[in-house]
Amino acid sequence: MLDLIIIGGGPAGLTAAVYALNKRLNVLLISEDLGGKTAYGLDVKGYEGHEVIRGGEMIEKFKRQLEYLNFAREIDRVNHVVLEGGNFAVFTQSSKKFDARAVILATGALPKRLNVPGEKQLIGKGLSYSAISHAQLFIEREPAIVGSNLRALHAAAEMANIAKQVHLVLPEKGEIDSAFGKKLRANPKVKVYEAPLKEVRGTDFVESIVVGDQTIKVDGLFIEVGLTPGSKCVADLNVTDVYGRIAVNHRCQTSHPGLFAAGDVTDVFIEQVLVAIGEGAKAALSAYEYLLNQG
């Protein structure tokens, strides 16, 4: 029986694992990879090798520590987490079972794709799924944002503060009739298109997009149609909100004693590496306190 299992090897999970090891817990990190989304970057035409992920270096160090301590990690996919007599049983894709007194879920969230022609080829080459991370690269430029939810509208508003012109592509009505959406429509820097994105074009970088029957020249594209949290493996434990995110309190506790969560998989504001690092540290210390109280 392990003290703690951490699922997910991104910034949140790696940080939690390093903290748990420092506390001398009998811990195992199970993840499909080590590093998670820290490898995601964005190159934009005219900027040389822009690496904007802050905290990446720290994560590299944590990753190397885990690579070295091979007893503390298992490269595998977790399919299910179930309760067994007050403890947790974790079942993996390669048919292994691990038992622990506490679990931290740090499986992140994946951006939803549109799967239109050109999208896959231009990821990272002017095309990103995280305006909050890369908006600053578009000062006096002309980016496009696709999405009708509040996340996309906020991205358009942020971009309008610095860009020359913002093209906001609405695949559906979404939140555009909200008070925030109305303000955005009235902004002269924001051009709204009520049609689906059909194609992304460009050779080395995004050069234009096809929306309905128009081709629009752009310097970059943000697809902000939502995130899919990696919470499927705990679906039976009833700890998610309406968006499928794990609901946690300020101690990273879920509604289930002994089950903690950290990073993008949770309902915590907001998806950034440094936030995930902090949440991972908090979850590990919170789990440690839980285990101490259990005796």
Ligand SMILES: Cc1cc2nc3c(=O)[nH]c(=O)nc-3n(C[C@H](O)[C@H](O)[C@H](O)COP(=O)(O)OP(=O)(O)OC[C@H]3O[C@@H](n4cnc5c(N)ncnc54)[C@H](O)[C@@H]3O)c2cc1C
């Ligand atoms: C396109 C893009 C660009 C970004 N750029 C930046 C940036 O420049 N700066 C910044 O601060 N933030 C950026 N972010 C956000 C940042 O990457 C995330 O906030 C951060 O990586 C979240 O860390 P995490 O540990 O919660 O999840 P993740 O990094 O997503 O890690 C999740 C881990 O869980 C593993 N996993 C998932 N499901 C399972 C399972 N069932 N079983 C086992 N393992 C599993 C994965 O393999 C992965 O190792 C960007 C995000 C995107 C999408």
